[in-house]
Amino acid sequence: MDTLLEVRDLQTHFFMTEGIAKAVDSTTFSIRRGQVLGVVGESGCGKSVTARSIMRMVRPPGHTVDGEILYTRPDDDGQSTVVDLLQLPATGTEMRAIRGGEIAMIFQEPRASLSPVHKIGDQIAENILLHQPVSQSEAEDIAIDMLRQVHIPLAEQRMDAFAHQLSGGMCQRVMIAMALSCHPSLLIADEPTTALDVTTEAQILELMQGLQAELNMAIMFITHDLGVVADMADEVAVMYLGKIVEQGAADDIFRDPKHPYTIALLESLPRMDQKREWLQTIRGVVPDPYSTLKGCPFHPRCADFIAGVCDEIVPQPITLEDNREVRCLLYTEHAHQDSPPVAEETGHQ
């Protein structure tokens, strides 16, 4: 398996006056070269903070306190070396070379993500100049070429445009052009279509799929929209309260979800083939981030909650038959004999 990025036991906490919010709490996952990983979960589950932890862009009061982010960098001689991004100084030369050059990121609010007072051409060229040994005019040529690749009409004229003169969809195209201008091996897309209307969203997703295939880059696609994930992702990671509760191939997860949270999420989707009076919702709300729940963090909302087990024991990730990882006690010997099949505990932690 050609692993590009491996995140192990990542812990990013926010040290607030109200207490410590464990936004990312021992998260483990990996992304293969050229693969699209969809990260799904409700608002505040730690998806965005995970992304910013990888980029080493977490701002105080947030701090990545523990874990490893193993990134495989290609060498000049065709070999590759593995670096732990958490061991690099966040604002040092090496991390800055990776950020924007090898791992790029696009954001939720495309217009707000572009500077209001700089021409978009200059903003794209800036990224190219930071990472490639080219002159200003060469950088501008590359920028124009990138704008064409993201299907912006009249690319040359648009170089002089400002963000407020473009539509939201156009701004996201510009962001994609900027992010891909240095051919990163990983693109982190943090809810890139959430702020866009449905038609524009479809166009942006299509564009991303096309470019992903063309450039053979990996994408970490963060969203709360399961429909988008089904469309885009090869593999899916479901996050709840800073932890990944289920991870596996996208097809498997949609066909046969294992974790009660994933099951509930999928049931809450409106479906064409079923006539329902009411949309299913997940009961309860996400607990507040400072609370220290005993046992499984999902147990107060879980439909299959086992008293005395789920509120006592913290579930560890276990691997099921189709290479699926689930953090749920229902699949361990702690569950009743007549519960779903018991799998081996891998002892990942």
Next chain:
Amino acid sequence: MREYILRRVLQLIPTLILISIVSFTIIQLPPGDYVTTYVANLAAAGEELSEEEIVALEAHYGLNQPGYIQYVKWITNFVQGDMGLSFYWDRPVNRLIGERLMLTMIMSFFTLLFVYAMAIPIGIYSAVRQYSLADYVFTFVGFIGLATPNFLLALIFMYIGIKVFGASAGGLFSTEYLDAEWSIAKVWDMLKHMWLPVVIVGTAGTAGTIRVMRATTLDEIGRPYVETARSKGLREGQLTMKYPVRVALNPILSTIGWRLPEIVSGTVLVALVLNLPTTGPLLWRALMSQDLYLAASMIMILSSLTLVGTLISDILLAWVDPRIRYGERGTT
């Protein structure tokens, strides 16, 4: 852009006409006129004027004519550069104001320079290192600067000047240059005296600008476009100056115009205390004695400065912020 500037300049004309009417009327508003004040002062000193003498005085100053004729006379001369006669000083207003206005403007210029040179870097530093020790110190000193009246500061400095250095801190010139012709030596002497009033007048402005700069920078630092810049791998210092600070400077630029008259009028108290030959004390005395043409002319000049300042600010803002520059054309 050229169109925009031209339109703004043309818009100045009706505003200026309105202001001239208002400034002339305001001076006329208090009961009585210069002659009444003059007579009252003489009466207080024990002298009495006869009816005829008072009428003759009113005729002499043109005060027996209706207000609008006085206004038309004054404004016609004003636009030709003649601001009339000061009753109190018995000298042409032009000559009275000339040198003082120049000195005031020089002082205002240095004060502005001082305020921005101090406040902008400190404001940025305070924002970038929010809640650091230095931030707390600057905030504390800033609040004291804001809360201390300038004239009190002037008194303290004068006290220190006399007690510690045995020299008066007042005035803009040493005695030997007071009535001397302008020369390099006189300019140098003026600069040596000027730093003190500049610091005193600039303190409140500096403290205020630090607060504005800190707040706007803090506001911008958390914006998504700053995160984009960071995600490109820009160096921290470079990205702070290029993105959030660049945007945070806009409100500072757009208020330069308001600072101009603020500093001119703000110097009245300090100028009185420090005995500065600026326009402030002159205006104060003109208003006290209802010195019609002097007061109206000075208010007119100050108002015009405000307008020009606002115009400069607007042009600067349109120049630095494309959202304003292209605002009228709509978006695509």
